[in-house]
Amino acid sequence: MFKVAIVGAGSAVFSLRIISDFTKILEFKDVEICLMDIDESRLNSTYILANKLNEEMGAKLKFKTTTNLEEAIDGARFVINTAMAGGHDYLEKVRKIGEKWGYYRGIDSQEFNMVSDYYTISNFNQLDLFLKVARLVEEKGEKDAWLLQAANPVFEGTTLILRNVPINMVGFCHGHYGVHRLAEVIGLDISKLDWQVAGVNHGIWLNRFLYDGKDGYKVIDEWIGNNVYEPKHPFDDQLSLAAIDMYKFYGQMPIGDTVRNSSWKYNYDLETKKKWYGKFGGADSQIGWKWYQNNIKEITETINKLANFVSMNPNIKLLDYNTYKDYMNNEIFKEEIESIINPKKFSGEQHVPFIDSIVNNKKQRFVVNILNNGAIEGIDNDVAVEIPAWVDSSGIHPEQIMPKLSERVIKYYLKPRIMRMEMALEAFTKGDINVLKELLFRDPRTRSEEQVEGVLNEIMNLPENAKMREYYKR
Amino acid sequence: MFKVAIVGAGSAVFSLRIISDFTKILEFKDVEICLMDIDESRLNSTYILANKLNEEMGAKLKFKTTTNLEEAIDGARFVINTAMAGGHDYLEKVRKIGEKWGYYRGIDSQEFNMVSDYYTISNFNQLDLFLKVARLVEEKGEKDAWLLQAANPVFEGTTLILRNVPINMVGFCHGHYGVHRLAEVIGLDISKLDWQVAGVNHGIWLNRFLYDGKDGYKVIDEWIGNNVYEPKHPFDDQLSLAAIDMYKFYGQMPIGDTVRNSSWKYNYDLETKKKWYGKFGGADSQIGWKWYQNNIKEITETINKLANFVSMNPNIKLLDYNTYKDYMNNEIFKEEIESIINPKKFSGEQHVPFIDSIVNNKKQRFVVNILNNGAIEGIDNDVAVEIPAWVDSSGIHPEQIMPKLSERVIKYYLKPRIMRMEMALEAFTKGDINVLKELLFRDPRTRSEEQVEGVLNEIMNLPENAKMREYYKR
Numbered sequence: 001m002f003k004v005a006i007v008g009a010g011s012a013v014f015s016l017r018i019i020s021d022f023t024k025i026l027e028f029k030d031v032e033i034c035l036m037d038i039d040e041s042r043l044n045s046t047y048i049l050a051n052k053l054n055e056e057m058g059a060k061l062k063f064k065t066t067t068n069l070e071e072a073i074d075g076a077r078f079v080i081n082t083a084m085a086g087g088h089d090y091l092e093k094v095r096k097i098g099e100k101w102g103y104y105r106g107i108d109s110q111e112f113n114m115v116s117d118y119y120t121i122s123n124f125n126q127l128d129l130f131l132k133v134a135r136l137v138e139e140k141g142e143k144d145a146w147l148l149q150a151a152n153p154v155f156e157g158t159t160l161i162l163r164n165v166p167i168n169m170v171g172f173c174h175g176h177y178g179v180h181r182l183a184e185v186i187g188l189d190i191s192k193l194d195w196q197v198a199g200v201n202h203g204i205w206l207n208r209f210l211y212d213g214k215d216g217y218k219v220i221d222e223w224i225g226n227n228v229y230e231p232k233h234p235f236d237d238q239l240s241l242a243a244i245d246m247y248k249f250y251g252q253m254p255i256g257d258t259v260r261n262s263s264w265k266y267n268y269d270l271e272t273k274k275k276w277y278g279k280f281g282g283a284d285s286q287i288g289w290k291w292y293q294n295n296i297k298e299i300t301e302t303i304n305k306l307a308n309f310v311s312m313n314p315n316i317k318l319l320d321y322n323t324y325k326d327y328m329n330n331e332i333f334k335e336e337i338e339s340i341i342n343p344k345k346f347s348g349e350q351h352v353p354f355i356d357s358i359v360n361n362k363k364q365r366f367v368v369n370i371l372n373n374g375a376i377e378g379i380d381n382d383v384a385v386e387i388p389a390w391v392d393s394s395g396i397h398p399e400q401i402m403p404k405l406s407e408r409v410i411k412y413y414l415k416p417r418i419m420r421m422e423m424a425l426e427a428f429t430k431g432d433i434n435v436l437k438e439l440l441f442r443d444p445r446t447r448s449e450e451q452v453e454g455v456l457n458e459i460m461n462l463p464e465n466a467k468m469r470e471y472y473k474r
Numbered sequence: 475m476f477k478v479a480i481v482g483a484g485s486a487v488f489s490l491r492i493i494s495d496f497t498k499i500l501e502f503k504d505v506e507i508c509l510m511d512i513d514e515s516r517l518n519s520t521y522i523l524a525n526k527l528n529e530e531m532g533a534k535l536k537f538k539t540t541t542n543l544e545e546a547i548d549g550a551r552f553v554i555n556t557a558m559a560g561g562h563d564y565l566e567k568v569r570k571i572g573e574k575w576g577y578y579r580g581i582d583s584q585e586f587n588m589v590s591d592y593y594t595i596s597n598f599n600q601l602d603l604f605l606k607v608a609r610l611v612e613e614k615g616e617k618d619a620w621l622l623q624a625a626n627p628v629f630e631g632t633t634l635i636l637r638n639v640p641i642n643m644v645g646f647c648h649g650h651y652g653v654h655r656l657a658e659v660i661g662l663d664i665s666k667l668d669w670q671v672a673g674v675n676h677g678i679w680l681n682r683f684l685y686d687g688k689d690g691y692k693v694i695d696e697w698i699g700n701n702v703y704e705p706k707h708p709f710d711d712q713l714s715l716a717a718i719d720m721y722k723f724y725g726q727m728p729i730g731d732t733v734r735n736s737s738w739k740y741n742y743d744l745e746t747k748k749k750w751y752g753k754f755g756g757a758d759s760q761i762g763w764k765w766y767q768n769n770i771k772e773i774t775e776t777i778n779k780l781a782n783f784v785s786m787n788p789n790i791k792l793l794d795y796n797t798y799k800d801y802m803n804n805e806i807f808k809e810e811i812e813s814i815i816n817p818k819k820f821s822g823e824q825h826v827p828f829i830d831s832i833v834n835n836k837k838q839r840f841v842v843n844i845l846n847n848g849a850i851e852g853i854d855n856d857v858a859v860e861i862p863a864w865v866d867s868s869g870i871h872p873e874q875i876m877p878k879l880s881e882r883v884i885k886y887y888l889k890p891r892i893m894r895m896e897m898a899l900e901a902f903t904k905g906d907i908n909v910l911k912e913l914l915f916r917d918p919r920t921r922s923e924e925q926v927e928g929v930l931n932e933i934m935n936l937p938e939n940a941k942m943r944e945y946y947k948r
Contacts, residue, residue: 111916249908265915268922411896412912415889422885434723438886441739442585444918448742 001031002142002359005076007069007133008083008151009035010042012049012303013336014349018080019050020340021352023059027360028352030060036072037083042300043067045307049318052310056319057343073136080351081133082150084117085125086464088296094122094459101455103445104269105284110443112261112417115202116284116292118152120424121436122459124468127428130157134165144168146358148351149369155201156421158369158384160428170396171369171384172350173201175256181238182206182253186223188216198376198401201369201386202261203417205409206253207401220253234280234288242266242276250413251406260284261417264444298330354391361393368396376401378410383418433472475504476616476833479550481543481607482557482625483509484516486523486777487810488823492554493524494814495826497531501834502826504534510546511557516774517541519781523792526784530793531817547610554825555607556624558591559599560938562770568596568933575929577919578743579758584917586735586891589676590758590766592626594898595910596933598942601902604631608639618642620832622825623843629675630895632843632858634902644870645843645858646824647675649730655712656680656727660697662690672850672875675843675860676735677891679883680727681875694727708754708762716740716750724887725880734758735891738918772804828865835867842870850875852884857892907946 004022009015015035022028035050037043047065054061066072073079084090091106095116098106108119119126130149137147149157149171158171176197183190188211195216196208209216224247229239237243243259245266254262260283266276273281280288306327310316316323319341328334339345346353350366357364365388372385375398379385389398405414420439427435433456440452460469478496483489489509496502509524511517521539528535540546547553558564569580569590577583582593593600604623611621623631623645632645653669662685669690670682683690698721703713711717717733719740728736734757740750747755754762780801784790790797793815802808813819820827824840831838839862846859849872853859863872879888894913901909907930914926934943 249912263912263915264920265923272922411893415893419885419889438723438737441737444916444920446738446918448746449739 002077003032005034005072005079007036007081009046010037010039012046014082015046016340017347017349021347023057032062034064034072036066045304048307048311052318074140077142078146079137080148085129097458111263114284116289120153120156134161138167162371176367178238178256185239197255198387202257204255204386206255231278234291235283240277250408299333302330302333357391363392431471476551477506479508479546479553481510481555483520484511484513486520488556489520490814491821491823495821497533506536508538508546510540519778522781522785526792548614551616552620553611554622559603571932585737588758590763594627594630608635612641636845650841652712652730659713671729672861676731678729678860681879705752708765709757714751724882773807776804776807831865837866905945
């Protein structure tokens with residue numbers, strides 16, 4: 001039928017979500033899915049579980065695996081890129097160097113960009129991979145092939161690719177589900193909401209929030225007046241004091257990861273983070289991030305064990321949870337697998353429904369990252385924005401953003417965030433290390449030239465940054 | 475003929491420059507000049523010397539003095555505003571409070587706005603005075619009266635007034651003379667230069683620099699390759715290492731006060747300042763600013779003594795320097811007075827030549843602060859920019875900015891500077907203290923909420939800030 005490539009398919013949870021979504025759409029039951037990863041062992045786990053799932057769901061998806069990027073993309077109509085160059089280990093290594101030089105949470109944690117795996121300064125290999133994948137889509141993909149970007153930094157990546165490579169491309173994120181979380185906490189029925197969010201990835205704001213046709217912000221205000229939210233886990237921050245403080249200043253509610261992407265006011269140190277994000281200090285504190293890392297580690301281990309179990313016991317049924325529940329010692333993965341095997345539930349990842357809209361001309365609503373081209377007033381046309389859009393076989397049709405984003409969101413939040421994106425991309429595209437240095441000279445944690453030179457040198461001297469080092473030394 | 479009001483005329487050197495310029499333009503010999511200041515003693519000194527100068531220069535200027543602002547502006551065709559609400563004492567008092575709370579050089583010293591008497595955060599009374607003067611010009615001035623703004627902050631002031639009061643208004647500064655200083659140091663004849671500067675006040679850049687029709691930047695580059703400049707005084711920074719470093723990053727030369735308005739990279743502390751600005755640490759170090767303050771003090775004292783001497787000895791000739799040179803123990807004032815009494819030399823202040831162009835339709839070139847209205851691409855129309863313009867009786871005609879400002883100047887320097895202007899003006903026009911707080915939360919010297927609350931409270935509790943306090947507490 002057509003070929004889909006998943007780049008970074010060793011990320012098994014993400015891949016299984018995508019594959020499970022494919023099995024649940026009638027028209028897609030025999031799509032060819034090429035799983036690509038450089039980690040063969042993780043790739044193999046994904047492959048085993050994917051086949052099992054396919055078989056049990058009665059789908060006829062065809063899987064291939066490869067460690068070769070070109071081979072994966074060759075002839076693909078859709079390429080989903082979820083790969084992180086260097087993985088989480090690289091991020092932690094670089095964060096550690098940053099902290100050694102006086103940058104709490106690492107040099108890539110910046111004003112309005114504090115999400116702990118959203119690196120823009122030291123992430124040369126990731127930006128390089130973004131472009132490499134995009135160029136391969138241009139050269140090797142099917143005519144009018146689509147690149148669906150899932151890996152961070154989505155904002156920088158989408159802007160970089162769409163400015164430089166003439167392909168169909170869209171960036172996806174989960175951030176807008178914060179609207180559902182918000183509704184849930186304040187007790188509103190999602191089905192009665194008329195909402196819009198707009199901004200840039202990890203910097204989106206609730207510009208429209210109607211409940212049953214009436215101003216839903218009144219319900220938010222009332223809730224805020226009567227409640228103080230205690231987070232259930234570090235990422236549970238949609239109604240944290242930080243979110244509410246941002247809402248009060250900017251005049252619109254920050255949604256999803258935007259709450260994490262605030263100024264240093266909420267992030268000076270762990271104590272400050274706890275004050276604003278609750279007892280865990282939010283997702284991007286040493287506590288919250290450790291929790292997240294442990295989860296990832298456990299999930300990966302659980303998946304490997306499960307894949308192993310399945311290959312040793314080929315008659316087991318994934319759809320019969322009781323037969324292998326002993327392996328599910330991880331609560332989050334348990335929820336995950338239950339969702340994956342539920343034939344009536346989609347994963348929430350937008351990729352497969354998006355492909356469904358494009359291929360089968362089913363008009364559906366998404367929140368997409370695409371170049372602005374006038375969608376948000378006051379933002380340059382060639383900057384990737386995150387906005388709601390309707391998609392069908394003729395492509396992506398952005399909604400009119402109405403009402404507008406507040407002046408403060410545009411002028412005081414999005415513009416400085418966009419400037420940092422521009423600096424990161426200029427450094428990368430021109431190979432000028434001075435722009436990265438300038439970014440750090442404007443960092444409130446910087447106290448001297450030596451600090452800037454020192455931290456960048458140490459990061460560039462990591463063995464995995466040989467290409468970055470050479471590139472910036474030209 | 476017509477009436478000119480000088481608001482803040484107790485600033486004797488500035489007033490004498492203006493008056494002396496009037497005496498040197500044939501058509502202006504009988505203009506009526508109303509000197510206004512709230513400091514009667516300083517006003518009187520100006521008045522005595524003004525009359526003496528007028529008489530000796532053979533002019534027939536008519537002087538009046540008043541401490542009443544409305545009276546000064548009533549019927550004026552041109553109002554020159556050089557008044558600083560609270561004077562230098564206020565600035566130093568506020569700086570001291572800032573330093574007590576951990577803000578080296580005070581809270582108003584901000585990235586790209588480090589000039590030590592250019593307050594935007596704590597300067598409520600000055601912004602308030604700007605508007606008051608502008609509204610009086612609208613109500614009481616002659617039809618089509620002009621307001622010529624000389625007092626800082628010119629950028630915020632010009633933008634504020636031109637956005638809110640429908641009058642003719644222009645802001646003036648000396649910064650562009652940095653081009654002459656640059657030419658002098660690197661050995662170029664000013665008369666052979668074809669130059670342009672553009673940007674915002676105290677943030678202007680040498681976008682055009684042709685010498686004898688050829689690229690003058692080559693001469694700059696050669697000079698830089700062979701010289702390291704040692705400043706003769708703290709303000710002598712046009713070829714400081716800071717200026718050169720900025721030039722290398724931004725791709726165009728910062729001109730005049732722009733060199734002082736850099737990032738914290740050059741300003742972390744005195745040691746850093748000395749490294750980049752030479753032995754005095756630049757104008758805005760504790761050394762440089764002390765030097766400037768001492769100069770102001772000495773000049774003021776010298777002027778008062780001279781005025782006293784003149785009133786006791788009415789037959790003395792100001793034009794005969796020998797008769798009172800003993801009073802001129804201040805080297806800078808000596809130069810100043812020599813320039814003032816030189817019948818062939820204009821002061822360099824643009825105000826009187828500008829009035830000459832408007833009234834007498836003499837087409838001349840100025841560097842003016844006016845709303846952008848498309849002059850600089852990428853900058854909003856309603857932001858005051860500083861650009862070269864030709865002026866005649868039909869008004870101000872901006873030059874086309876060619877070549878353009880560099881992308882880095884626009885994106886990484888002007889835009890963040892403009893954002894801070896917008897924040898200062900929004901706080902002021904809406905009476906929202908939270909915007910000033912947000913400015914400080916983004917300040918690299920801020921480490922806690924308590925620090926922000928503490929420093930603002932202490933400043934607002936100064937007796938002279940009663941109006942500010944009430945305004946922000948509404």
